Amino acid sequence: MNEIRDRLIEAAVNLGESLGLNRTVCQIYAFLYLSDQPLSPTEIGKTLGMSKGNVSINLRILEQWNAVRKVWKKGYTRPLYVANEDIEEIVMSKLKSGLEKRLNYVKPLMNEIKKSRAGFVEKKFFDEKLEKIEKLISKIEFLLNNIETVKLLTK
Amino acid sequence: MNEIRDRLIEAAVNLGESLGLNRTVCQIYAFLYLSDQPLSPTEIGKTLGMSKGNVSINLRILEQWNAVRKVWKKGYTRPLYVANEDIEEIVMSKLKSGLEKRLNYVKPLMNEIKKSRAGFVEKKFFDEKLEKIEKLISKIEFLLNNIETVKLLTK
DNA sequence: TTCGTTGTTTAATATGTTTTAAACTATGTT
DNA sequence: AACATAGTTTAAAACATATTAAACAACGAA
Secondary structure, X not given: OHHHHHHHHHHHHXXXXXXXXXXXXXXXXXXXXXXXXXXXXXXXXHHHOXXXXXXXXXXHHHHHOOXXXXXXXXXXXXXXXXXXXXXXXXXXXXXXXXHHHHHHHHHHHHHHHHHHOOOOOOHHHHHHHHHHHHHHHHHHHHHHHOHHHHHHHHO | OHHHHHHHHHHHHHHHHOOOOOHHHHHHHHHHHHOOOOEOHHHHHHHHXXXXXXXXXXHHHHHHOOOEEEEOOOOOOOOEEEEOOOHHHHHHHHHHHHHHHHHHHHHHHHHXXXXXXXXXXXXXXXXXXXXXXXXXXXXXXXXXXXXXXXXXXXX
């Protein structure tokens, strides 16, 4: 039984890597996702064989992503943790905010370049490239703005 | 003039990072992309201030991705390099093959689990989870198979 | 053929990231 | 209050990746 769980967790780690996530974060999320009850950091650390410091750090990260949340068992002051189950939502919003940050870096640069280059030698070649880049940027933006739509399509 | 080029290259590095690419690979690709003529490894290394070994290694990687290609100036035996301009194609196909690899790891595992768990205690809870995971997998697959479509939509 | 130049490969170095150990803080129990 | 248990923080160790330097191979010119 636990072997199955462990292999599923490993698969999650595997998938997470393709998004640039670290091992621990994936393990913890998958473990919580596959658990039928809220768990304490201590239990998580013990089962997954990692230090409590590591659990603490990466639970924090998962919380910031809204991928896990605290629940309070009444009478106790220390929180337990559960996975938020809408993985898609989590992945998509991370993807979106990441790309947006980068685009907000490129876009003003493009404008600046266009101004500073009004009437210049070599203009033709360079302008062609710039135009191509701008097209690509707007395609990415279009995709970002339509992620909701795509999600609907695939539901 | 070159300052602009350098800032564009920096922006490319920035964007590339969000896909998990290393600095050098992005710099080289962007430099070639913004050049109006084929370039030699030596020129690339000199301009970007990196060792020739580094250029060599990362040109190889870019070639494997089909992101750059060799061109031969007649009379010369040593190739020069140019960027393939369809960045979208390159990014998409990398994304696709990466995800496919991971999915091909999870899918057989899911089947195995389903078989081995036919009639079991705790079944209800676990089966719900498994079903959710399967749905997610097929959504990702749907997206992968429709990337072409999405691209058409955004053209 | 010989020598200088260019490109490749590799071992080592440098850099960056993840994980832990241990000191510290907060909570719970007697 | 005193002691035990749980969680956080941070400095150091372990690990992974990227980059270089230097030995080597291929080519081009004299």
